[in-house]
Amino acid sequence: MSQQPDPNLLVAAEAAPSLPSATLSLRASARLGPVFWLSVGWLALVGVLAATASLLPLRDPNISDFSSLAAGPSAHHWLGTDAVGLDLLSRIIYGARVSLAVGLFSILIGLAVGAPLGAVAGYFRGKVEAALMTVADAMLSFPALILLLFITAFFGKTLVNIIIAIAVVTVPVFLRLARANTLVLAQREFVLAARSTGASSWRVLWREVAPNILPSLLTFGLLAAAVAIVAEGALSFMGLSVPPQTPTWGNIIAGGRQEIQTDPLIVLFPSVAMFLTVFALNLAGERLRSMIDARGGRR
Amino acid sequence: MKQVKGRLLELAPVLLLVSFATFALVRVLPGDPARAFLGPQASQQEVALLRHQIGLDRPIISAYGHWLARAFHGDLGQSYQTGQSVVSALAQRLPVSIELMLLAQVLGLAVAVPVGVLTAYRAEGLVDRAWSGLSFATIALPSFVLGLLLIIVFPVKLNVLQISGFTHLTHSVGGNLESMTLPALTLALPQIAIYSRVLRGDMIATLREDHVTMAEAKGLPTWQILFRYALRPSSFSLITLAGLNVGQLMSGAVVVEFLFGLPGVGMLLVSSIFAHDLVMIQGVILFTVVVYVAINLGVDLLYAVLDPRTRHVAAA
Numbered sequence: 001m002s003q004q005p006d007p008n009l010l011v012a013a014e015a016a017p018s019l020p021s022a023t024l025s026l027r028a029s030a031r032l033g034p035v036f037w038l039s040v041g042w043l044a045l046v047g048v049l050a051a052t053a054s055l056l057p058l059r060d061p062n063i064s065d066f067s068s069l070a071a072g073p074s075a076h077h078w079l080g081t082d083a084v085g086l087d088l089l090s091r092i093i094y095g096a097r098v099s100l101a102v103g104l105f106s107i108l109i110g111l112a113v114g115a116p117l118g119a120v121a122g123y124f125r126g127k128v129e130a131a132l133m134t135v136a137d138a139m140l141s142f143p144a145l146i147l148l149l150f151i152t153a154f155f156g157k158t159l160v161n162i163i164i165a166i167a168v169v170t171v172p173v174f175l176r177l178a179r180a181n182t183l184v185l186a187q188r189e190f191v192l193a194a195r196s197t198g199a200s201s202w203r204v205l206w207r208e209v210a211p212n213i214l215p216s217l218l219t220f221g222l223l224a225a226a227v228a229i230v231a232e233g234a235l236s237f238m239g240l241s242v243p244p245q246t247p248t249w250g251n252i253i254a255g256g257r258q259e260i261q262t263d264p265l266i267v268l269f270p271s272v273a274m275f276l277t278v279f280a281l282n283l284a285g286e287r288l289r290s291m292i293d294a295r296g297g298r299r
Numbered sequence: 300m301k302q303v304k305g306r307l308l309e310l311a312p313v314l315l316l317v318s319f320a321t322f323a324l325v326r327v328l329p330g331d332p333a334r335a336f337l338g339p340q341a342s343q344q345e346v347a348l349l350r351h352q353i354g355l356d357r358p359i360i361s362a363y364g365h366w367l368a369r370a371f372h373g374d375l376g377q378s379y380q381t382g383q384s385v386v387s388a389l390a391q392r393l394p395v396s397i398e399l400m401l402l403a404q405v406l407g408l409a410v411a412v413p414v415g416v417l418t419a420y421r422a423e424g425l426v427d428r429a430w431s432g433l434s435f436a437t438i439a440l441p442s443f444v445l446g447l448l449l450i451i452v453f454p455v456k457l458n459v460l461q462i463s464g465f466t467h468l469t470h471s472v473g474g475n476l477e478s479m480t481l482p483a484l485t486l487a488l489p490q491i492a493i494y495s496r497v498l499r500g501d502m503i504a505t506l507r508e509d510h511v512t513m514a515e516a517k518g519l520p521t522w523q524i525l526f527r528y529a530l531r532p533s534s535f536s537l538i539t540l541a542g543l544n545v546g547q548l549m550s551g552a553v554v555v556e557f558l559f560g561l562p563g564v565g566m567l568l569v570s571s572i573f574a575h576d577l578v579m580i581q582g583v584i585l586f587t588v589v590v591y592v593a594i595n596l597g598v599d600l601l602y603a604v605l606d607p608r609t610r611h612v613a614a615a
Contacts, residue, residue, distance in 0.1 A: 138316035141592050145553055146568060146584060150324060153572045230441040234554045237443045238569065253447065264451045271444045279439035286435075 110170030118178025385582030415498030542598030
């Protein structure tokens with residue numbers, strides 16, 4: 001996984017031309033199960049902590065406590081400190097800001113650009129579709145991580161650059177998924193009905209197609225956000241994401257690597273935070289996807 | 300044969316676009332890439348010479364055509380950092396990446412195939428459920444986290460498989476395998492998780508088919524039904540995934556090579572990106588993309604060999 005246009009992400013995208021017959025209702029939410037709600041709970045916890053980090057009684061993530069270097073968990077430092085005495089709990093919570101911002105914004109941008117293009121390709125077919133698909137295929141055959149490395153190495157390691165770079169990589173994936181869903185949808189009765197009553201193509205796309213492809217795209221977005229967070233983590237780990245004074249899970253892990261012989265906890269804590277977040281996104285995404293699959297049915 | 304030609308024609312525009320994008324990346328960089336590489340002390344002549352070498356002094360289309368024509372003759376230019384030709388650098392690094400890929404794939408398939416068959420045969424059983432949870436958790440581990448966890452478990456706690464840099468295969472076979480085991484395992488574990496689940500899914504469908512019932516009715520032993528009758532028709536998604544992974548890993552497992560300090564293609568790319576060595580970057584990316592596309596084509600064509608039905612579909 002990890003690297004490049006994640007084949008698993010692609011397979012998931014290709015396997016998902018499933019269409020919900022209705023959006024998720026309140027009744028459905030009761031049947032999502034405890035695992036789903038636990039996942040959402042973890043994500044909400046991380047989100048709230050990240051958003052309110054500066055209001056919480058945390059130590060400054062960039063001020064060293066020289067009286068405790070690479071120390072284990074204690075009353076002063078709940079998760080211990082790293083090699084230069086920085087508080088790990090504080091750094092992990094501040095690090096969540098970067099991961100969540102990347103997961104959220106890169107996917108929203110990718111969706112906002114890719115989905116309309118895909119719907120247009122799937123609805124109008126013809127030359128527009130052929131051109132868009134050729135570009136999408138070319139983008140997908142370009143190793144994603146390499147593009148990310150390249151952009152951050154040459155255009156500067158800023159959060160905005162990383163978000164844009166990841167968004168660019170996800171555009172063709174959303175494009176393909178939206179197109180696949182639109183192809184199926186365009187044959188359905190209510191779309192044909194809207195067309196035969198004289199609705200313009202754009203109106204059909206906006207009023208009939210868009211609301212029906214959105215749930216499965218958003219669901220897929222959860223899985224894609226997990227991949228985006230992993231990608232940023234890998235960049236951070238290699239020292240190619242935001243500069244080290246901004247804590248990220250990846251650069252905390254990279255920093256703890258020297259102490260792995262004596263102090264594996266420095267690597268373990270941020271790893272657990274990252275793992276649980278990615279796991280929660282995957283679990284929630286899969287659960288929603290299987291529900292949408294079950295409702296839309298295959299026809 | 301007709302199919303091969305059709306697929307190649309489809310791929311041509313994709314390859315052209317990607318190669319052009321690779322080439323154009325250098326042009327959209329802010330500032331003068333030649334100056335960026337040589338540094339502020341370099342003389343005007345040196346910068347001009349380098350600009351000429353990379354073709355920066357020509358219009359982009361003509362420079363691209365020139366670069367592509369030379370690439371067709373197996374000349375991807377020279378690194379302006381080390382002077383080494385891109386092709387020989389690739390030839391030097393490729394065996395490491397290929398070995399890593401082979402080890403990971405062999406390890407992955409050797410575990411995933413029996414487990415996938417078993418969990419399909421006893422679907423929804425205890426083993427199947429436990430494996431499903433475990434696989435799902437494994438997939439959520441980023442490769443660098445998984446690699447570090449393996450380092451904590453093996454060299455740190457169990458004191459085996461020390462990380463002492465890369466040992467070349469020609470130098471010592473045992474030492475080479477020791478330095479490759481953890482990286483290969485890091486790549487193989489998530490593959491085991493994915494492969495076994497994918498195979499399980501397809502296998503459950505196959506086991507419901509008539510020819511399997513027929514084999515059961517004939518009283519054939521279970522292992523023979525599973526591995527001789529059901530495995531082959533169930534292996535298409537698995538082959539697709541494995542093929543995609545081969546294509547990717549040929550171009551180097553960037554993060555894993557970085558983590559374990561393996562001198563593969565991925566590491567070559569990372570170090571040339573760090574060094575802003577544009578000719579090398581262009582050459583390596585072009586190679587990577589072509590390999591990836593070619594292997595995907597190979598996988599597609601393999602279907603026709605494995606499943607005669609797809610030949611008719613393609614012809615229709």
